[in-house]
Amino acid sequence: MTSQKSAASHGPGKARVPRAVREQQMLDASVEAFAANGYHGAGVEEIAAIAGISKPMIYLYFGSKEELFVACIRREAGRLMDMIAGVVRAEDPAERQLWSALEGFFTFVSDHRGAWTVLYRQARIQGGQSTREVDAMRGRTIDLIGELLARAASSEPGPEAVMAAHALVGACESLADWMLDNPDTDPKTTAKQLSHFAWPGLSKLMEATRARQRGEA
Amino acid sequence: MTSQKSAASHGPGKARVPRAVREQQMLDASVEAFAANGYHGAGVEEIAAIAGISKPMIYLYFGSKEELFVACIRREAGRLMDMIAGVVRAEDPAERQLWSALEGFFTFVSDHRGAWTVLYRQARIQGGQSTREVDAMRGRTIDLIGELLARAASSEPGPEAVMAAHALVGACESLADWMLDNPDTDPKTTAKQLSHFAWPGLSKLMEATRARQRGEA
Amino acid sequence: MTSQKSAASHGPGKARVPRAVREQQMLDASVEAFAANGYHGAGVEEIAAIAGISKPMIYLYFGSKEELFVACIRREAGRLMDMIAGVVRAEDPAERQLWSALEGFFTFVSDHRGAWTVLYRQARIQGGQSTREVDAMRGRTIDLIGELLARAASSEPGPEAVMAAHALVGACESLADWMLDNPDTDPKTTAKQLSHFAWPGLSKLMEATRARQRGEA
Amino acid sequence: MTSQKSAASHGPGKARVPRAVREQQMLDASVEAFAANGYHGAGVEEIAAIAGISKPMIYLYFGSKEELFVACIRREAGRLMDMIAGVVRAEDPAERQLWSALEGFFTFVSDHRGAWTVLYRQARIQGGQSTREVDAMRGRTIDLIGELLARAASSEPGPEAVMAAHALVGACESLADWMLDNPDTDPKTTAKQLSHFAWPGLSKLMEATRARQRGEA
């Protein structure tokens, strides 16, 4: 019932924080609550309490629970993308870029212990805008990886690359869960191990593709 | 008249169906509703309507909505296990068994268009008994695959095998989603493609494990 | 908090009343509450309390507050129509029918002290289905009166008749309010007085219409 | 610099408009919003937005939503009264004054397309001060008309005159609605038609009253 986060400089009264800041506080609280209890399990009131404000503000700022959820997804998805973009070097060879991306992904998951994974799992089922948004992002990621694979093999993206991309992304997601259950796992190690596991198959796949394309030409 | 089987002799009650049958009808209805609308989205009333019965029966048979959900998960999980068990031959070499299992899995998902995948995604987030149950099953599957991998490599299961198993299962799940979005995909083909992709890496991994174990011995 | 109307034959527990009966109880309670506090002023919870039941039943039976309101309007409008229909004799001359209708109207308002007048005023502003419904009924009434006027004057309905009908209906509504403020007023007397007031003008109007129509012919 | 009128010398505040003007702006906005959406349908925020100011100003100037509503009613009622007063000539015979008043009323309604009618209907149900105020005004109007009727008949106001006044006012209100639905209707014509319709009955009524009073004397 009492606010939990009111700045320490004054009583528990209203805090008068500028809009942009409050927005982030609310998103922080939302991610926490959604991650802990799920979309349905987390009540708007609860979220407000965590943020140290009152319910109406949430509606004032975000309009509805679902829009709030979508805003969470967007922010976290953006952060993930930023993290990856910050690690991948365009001048690296495609293969190298791929492993960098993996590393970025696992690092992100590791740093944001659970929040994103859970939000992500939630969002993929929820239906509505959040699902569309997350599915779109996942789709783009898969396409991107498919292209990297193709480039790594100096070939055009074919059905094998698409399938491999799906498989690789699924493997990442599963290992992310695993990392969360084994907190002392190192993201970089995980990325390297996955690459050891995936690379031989990928390169063989690519080789075949290349051969086939040569044959067709 | 006093016979136990006189079924038409009383009140306005409906069909007087034996317990086992009713139970299956209810589970069918539940799977349909949960798959379509999610755990929260599917109402008990709706499920009862689909099953052609009244709400109290559901509580009489299953006690609560969550127990009903768990029962769904159990039945479908059992069916998946049966499907796989029916395909894997114990006398086959471990490697072969692995691909057979994949084939069984994809065939199941393909035959039960979405229902299980969705239930499964639902259950993994839901929290409570359903989550425990599904996670347990998933864990056992991963262990099993780890063992198969190890046996295929004539080695003891090590950390690489565990990680590989996680990756492989994740890849399967992701490809299952993909299959559902591309309904004309053949399960057997998908299984074979995944094996082409995964095998080189696995065999290399196993080789390394073997080498290391030889060294340790 | 405790039910007010539970039958006296047993405790305050659930009453197990058949659907049709409950429906009427709910409508009774609604009319009472809406009449006393207006559409917005009356809460669904309050209505439920008056009816001696719980909120969800109202939604189970009527779907929404507005539909409940519409159902009230419909029932009361129907009753008014029945009352009038029960008083007007088709074999009477048109003029006589008109005064009978007035009498029926005032009697209804007097018997249903306020409820209908208030509901009616509410409904005409509320917007949405209730407004449409009441406006439609009012429109039909005005048309009907226009026809009676015309028939009483052995003429075709012309613009004067339409206007006169509107004026007459407005006069009725206003006098209904007045009756409600002066409870010892006799409905029949009011009807007769109104007829005394309105008839001379009407007959003159009709005469003119007749003359004009003769001229046109 | 210390002058009271330096209006451009401070902070980010907006327009610095004198009180009287602001008040009218707010009332304009309120009438618009209340007429369009009803008392409950119109939000204070919305009104502030239409007026181009912020919510707290409204509270600063009017204290509460209801007081704002009452202020609207008062202003519009005053305008109506002014309109009528501007048309009625005290030196005219009572009968003539009556028709002038009608003309003034219909002209007002026609010029203020709907706003007042709607406000008026709203106010009569709302309950509270606004209802009291509008009812009082309506009562005064009816009394006035009753007196005019009596004077026109050279008699003391009796119960028939009261009733006739109520009927006449109701007829006016109803025709006002009708005019609003038929925007090309001429107010003066409407007034004249109503007078044609009402006068014969009124004069007869008055005659009877006169006769009775003579008899009593």
Add this chain to the structure above:
DNA sequence: AATGAATGAGTATTCATTCAT
């Protein structure tokens, strides 16, 4: 075995209203 009737306990959402600046 089966159900129509009923509800307790929530949940998202809105709105008039007020501080602090």
Add this chain to the structure above:
DNA sequence: TATGAATGAATACTCATTCAT
């Protein structure tokens, strides 16, 4: 004078769950 930030209090609506028959 004027407002951005904030909230208390209410309200419509839903859903899993249980009696009474």
